[in-house]
Amino acid sequence: MESQVFFNESAYSHINGVPVLCRYQIEELSERIIKHVIPDALSIPIPCDIENLMETHFNLTLDYQNLQPDGAILGETVFKKGVRDIYRVEETLKQDQILVREGTVLVDDSLSNNMETRLRFTLAHELGHWILHQRFYGTTENRACRSYRRQHIYTSHHQVKSPVEWTEWQADTFASAILVPRPALRQSLRTFLAQNGLSWPKLSDFSDNKNRENYNDFLKIIAKEYGVSKETARIRMNKLCGIHFPN
Ligand SMILES: [Zn+2]
Numbered sequence: 001m002e003s004q005v006f007f008n009e010s011a012y013s014h015i016n017g018v019p020v021l022c023r024y025q026i027e028e029l030s031e032r033i034i035k036h037v038i039p040d041a042l043s044i045p046i047p048c049d050i051e052n053l054m055e056t057h058f059n060l061t062l063d064y065q066n067l068q069p070d071g072a073i074l075g076e077t078v079f080k081k082g083v084r085d086i087y088r089v090e091e092t093l094k095q096d097q098i099l100v101r102e103g104t105v106l107v108d109d110s111l112s113n114n115m116e117t118r119l120r121f122t123l124a125h126e127l128g129h130w131i132l133h134q135r136f137y138g139t140t141e142n143r144a145c146r147s148y149r150r151q152h153i154y155t156s157h158h159q160v161k162s163p164v165e166w167t168e169w170q171a172d173t174f175a176s177a178i179l180v181p182r183p184a185l186r187q188s189l190r191t192f193l194a195q196n197g198l199s200w201p202k203l204s205d206f207s208d209n210k211n212r213e214n215y216n217d218f219l220k221i222i223a224k225e226y227g228v229s230k231e232t233a234r235i236r237m238n239k240l241c242g243i244h245f246p247n
Contacts, residue, residue, distance in 0.1 A: 003058055003131040006032050016163040017136040023173055023239070029131070030177035033057075042183045045225035050123045050179070054105065060130060061104045062123070064112055069093045071110045075122045075147040077129050078104040079138040103130070117229040121175050122147050128174030133167050145171075180226045180236045188225065189241070192218050204243050215245055 007029055012019040034041050034048070037057055041048065054060040060077075066087040067073040078084070078100045087093040089109070100106065105126045111119040129137065129145045137145050145167065193200060198214060206212050222233035237243050 003134070006036070007131050009132070009134055014135065015166075017139075018163045018166045018170075019132060019135070021132070021170060026128075026132075026170060026173045027177045027182050030174060031181060031183070033178065034181050042181055043187055045184055045188050045222075047225070047227035048120075048124070048179050050120050050127070053178075054123060054127050054130075058127065058130060059103060060127070061101065062107060063098075063100065063104050064107050064109045065098070066093065066110075067106055067108045071108055072149050073146050074108050074111060074118070074149055075126050076106045077126045077137070077145055078102060078106065079130075079134070079145075105130075117223070117227060117232070120179060120227055121229070121232060124175035124178050125171045127178070128171035129167065132170050132174065136163070136167055176228075176232060176236055176239070179228050180222065180232065182240055184226075185222065185236060185240060188222060189218070192221065204241075206246065212246075215243075219245070 009019055012021065014020065031042060033053075037053060038046065038048075040046060051062060055062060066089055067076065067085075069087050076084070079102060081102050082100065083097045084100050084106060086096055086098055086106075088096050105123065107119070107122065107126075111122060125147055126145075133145065189200075192198070193203065196214065202208075203211055203214055203218070206215070219230050219233045219237070222228070222236070223230045226233070228236075234245050237245065
């Protein structure tokens, strides 16, 4: 499935090669994709099979390699065929080169060990770049988008300044939306409130320690049900329900 089916980039205005998109447009895009691929995931919590989504529906190739000796780069989406540096573990991290086709998502091997939520978020982020940033990364000199281990997660418009930062904000917003779909999250919240005899104003009143505990339990459930980190669950609730739950 070509990504243009879901997102026709040429229909959007661009600034410095980056499509102008608000969060709601990115939410809607992710919901169009989910509706097409696994419609049930819009109403019930189903962890998105992100690898399958990328490979089967977007014809991307996932390639797990050691991208840097210190693991600093987590992922990179290849928009133009070319040669990439990798490091061979079996030869004490000797540098080597591989030829990669357009549509390859290189993923650092370290993520395949006990870093399930980080891996899923990184993959969803790279899928966001692939769908949204063909013009920015495919036709300009910005030929590589890379996710760094220490990269800031873009959660607010205020921190975004450069075109690259805008692409990062968009890819992060897409990743959160595809992993924790907006309608399903609201349904999860309704279920949690009903099962625990709680109301929304009560749950979100953090002056009461019991509510904090309940909210914390809710975030843990969301993290488990959708295969994301608790931090992603917290950010998602913040964006969709305006809740600033203390760290
Ligand atoms: Zn990125």
